[in-house]
Amino acid sequence: MTSRSNSRRSASAQIGNLGTDGPWLPASATAVLVITGSLALQSEVGRVAGAAAVELVIAETVEQSGGRWDGIAAILIGSDxxxxxxxxxxxxxxxxxxxxTAQMWRQATRLGADRVAVLPDSAQWLANYLTRLREPDVGGRVVGVIGGCGxxxxxxxxxxxxxxSAARGTRSLxxxxxxxxxxxxxxxxxxxxxxxxxxxxFNASGAINPEQLAAALPKMGEMSLLSWAPTNVEASASRRDAAAATREVIRAARDAFGLVVxxxxRSxxxxxNLGVHCDGFLLVVPGRLPAAVAAANVRSALPLAPVGLVVRGPLxxxxxxxxxAAAVGVACVGVFPQLRKVGDMLEEGQLYEVAVGRKMRRMIDSVLAWMSGGAENIYAYGQAGVP
Incomplete structure (x- = not known):
């Protein structure tokens, strides 16, 4: 077992309390162990670990690792x-x-693995994930919400x-x-x-200060909002590289807020541009099977990260x-209750009244429980429909 710092190390005792930080966060420890005999995969993972500034320990086989996990924060096991x-x-x-890829899904199911990372496509996501090893308590979570159909x-x-989330005391954007x-x-x-x-x-230049960003954004009650202007989109976006600008904004937002939604x-x-920065996704699907078929296609196009399904009534x-959920291939983490004219209520300024209302509380509780690891029988990509 070798380290990227060119030092040799061996683990000496099993850690029994890992995996309690929730499905989106690695545990707090000192190193990441990769188990693979592929030099190409070792190199690919090495670049990701370097970008995340975490120590990487390499073992070519499980036997070589010794089955001793002291100081290991996460294990990356190769498809080989x-x-x-x-x-x-x-x-x-x-x-x-x-x-x-297909083999990796089967392997993840057999191991009960938290994630599948196809490299190099998911290198950015994996780097973000491993970065949390260095600073597990710094930076909020970023969740992307997308409709399975129009x-x-x-x-x-x-x-x-x-x-x-804002009403419950979390600084939210x-x-x-x-x-x-x-x-x-x-x-x-x-x-x-x-x-x-x-x-x-997009017209800004240089690094964005997180607290200055939070202070400059519009606020609705306790929630902050970052929206597009209704006009001149192309002109504004062309002033700066969109990917670089988006990356800087999300970095600052993650540092300033506990939750970024x-x-x-459906673009x-x-x-x-934004999905690669998300720690996980919520896929919203009406309670109809044709919608579930469309949602399965959307799910396959998402960056590799945890996905939870929210089913919207009526069923x-x-x-x-x-x-x-079985038709989409993603575990259901919440059911959106029927609420007449909810869109009109939001447009009329009743966002908080709806968000904290009795009908929505159960769904919000369920979604937040999944995000924090409290929902039962849910990991990363769900239990159903693994390719």
Whole structure:
């Protein structure tokens, strides 16, 4: 077992309390262990670990690692290795090249792994994940919300989740990820709130101070909002590289807020630019099987990160949330209750009243429990429909 710091080390005692930080966070320890005999995969993981500034320990086989996990925060096991991890209860990520994707899903199911990371495609996500090893208590979580089909209610869920989180005392930010949506602020009666929008941030230069960002954004009660302006999108975005600007904004937002909720819209550009920065995704699907089929296609296009399903009622006869979840291939983490004219209520400024209301409380509790690791039988990509 070798280290990237060129020192040799061996683990000396099993850690029994790993894996308790929740499904989106690795445990706090000193090093990441990668188990693979592939030099190419070792090199790929090495670059990711370097970007995350975490120590990497390499073992070519499970046997070489000795099955001793002292000081190991997470295990990355290569698709070329079929062994089990006796006694390990911490975060586990199956890593491998694109041609091994189907095998990796099966391997993850067998191991009960938390994640699947196809490299190099998911290198950015894996680097973000491992970065949390260095600073587990610094920076908030970023969740992307996307509809499995048009009109699923993703914007409504994103707004309610951010508002409910803020009402519970977490510093929360709602982000508009759809440049062509006309401005999320208008959907939640925040169009007149003073503060910066995306075009202003695209025109900025240099690093963004997290606290200055938080102070400059529009606020709706306890929730902050980052929306697109309704006009001049192309001109503003062209002033600065979109990917670099987005990366800097999300970095600052993560440092300033405990929870960042991104309404991704249904644009592939939005998913590509913002989705890579999300720690996980909520996929909203109406309670109909045709919608579930469409949602399965959306799910396959998301960056590799935990995905939870929110089923929106009403459910048609003969269909329940579990059936929808099985059709999509993602575990259900909440059921969106029927609420008449909820969109109108949000536009009329009743966001907080709806978010903290009795009908929404159960769904919000369930979603937040999944995000913090409290929901039963849910890990990373869910239990159903593993490719």
């Amino acid at each position: 290795r079929s062994g089990t991890l006796p006694g390990w209860r911490g975060p586990t990520v199956v890593v491998g090249p694109p041609e091994d 009109g699923a209610g993703a914007t409504t869920l994103a707004a309610l989740l951010a508002a409910a 709602l982000v508009d990820g759809d440049a062509w949506g006309g401005g999320l602020d208008s959907a939640v009666a925040g169009g007149d709130a003073p503060g910066l929008r995306w075009p202003d941030l 991104v309404d991704l819209g 592939s550009d939005s998913v590509a 048609v006869e003969g269909v329940d949330a579990e059936l929808v």
